[in-house]
Amino acid sequence: MRIFDEILRIRKNFFESVKNIKNAEQLNNVRVVYIGRKGKVSRLLRTISDLPSDIRPKVGQELNSLKDEIEDKLKDLGLKINPHHQRFKIDETLPGRRFFAGHKHPLKIIMEKIFEIFFSLGFSLVEGPLIEDDWHNFTALNIPEYHPSRDMHDTLYIEGSGNLLLRTHTSPVQIRILKNNTPPVAVIVPGKCFRKDAIDASHFPVFHQIEGLWVDRDISFADLKGVLMGFVTRLFGKVESRFRPSFFPFTEPSCEMDISCPLCGGKGCSTCGGQGYLEILGAGMVHPAIFKNSGVKGEWQGFAFGMGVERIALIYYGLADIRNFYNNDIRFLDQFR
């Protein structure tokens, strides 16, 4: 058979012609002549369809194995000519790859410090839904429709749901807790809150709050002060506290709590804007409407408070910009390892 003789001849010629190869260029020339697109083997492979059908498989087999043989030989020769030319190059001068162990986010660290303090006072932790209805987020908290304080809580409404929204604070969980539990209750409620805020150094549309609620037979404003003053001292060390009258629809009376700036000791610095004091939370005695709206009957009274976790974390670490918490910049986060 002419074709089989030709295959043998090509094989013989190939091994003959690689004997004296000395460099990559010669090697490549041989490659082109034999297995390049127009090379001897490739050309024959293309003529297979013209052959009588009984010898086609055998010819195909022989040509393909010859092609494999040629490729192997050329690869061997290539390695001999340039031993560093390997499929996987290894650069031994590169430094080893470091593995990073994860660690807690600074907001998580602060939240856990806060939890610890309230756990030690007997509070337990409860969570509520991030998607709330208008009733729990506003109306039941004594914030009726068209009440001006809804303006400050502009948020993201769930389209087509009628009355569902992303909760603007953790206070709606007060209603849920009182609805489902008979006092006494002492709880803290951490979680994400949402507002339609523009992003700047102290605002972000998603942020975290920790709500607190203690209801019992004779909880007074003195208990509110005692618990919160104890809390700030344990978190920040020796600081002065100050309670200013304020207004929240769901507490009466209401107050805001300031602490002397832990960074400058009250002298005035960039963190406290030269004031010496920093506002850290809102609080007050639970408004009777809250008990009524959550179906609590009987002689109960209590206090509630709400704090922004980002704000506490900024003060605790002496940071200026809330955006650092969300940028996922490893150079920032690594400092809290």
Ligand code: DAH
């Ligand atoms: N919910 C309030 C806010 O987001 C914070 C707050 C103030 C919570 C007073 C309370 C409270 O429980 O008693 O602005």
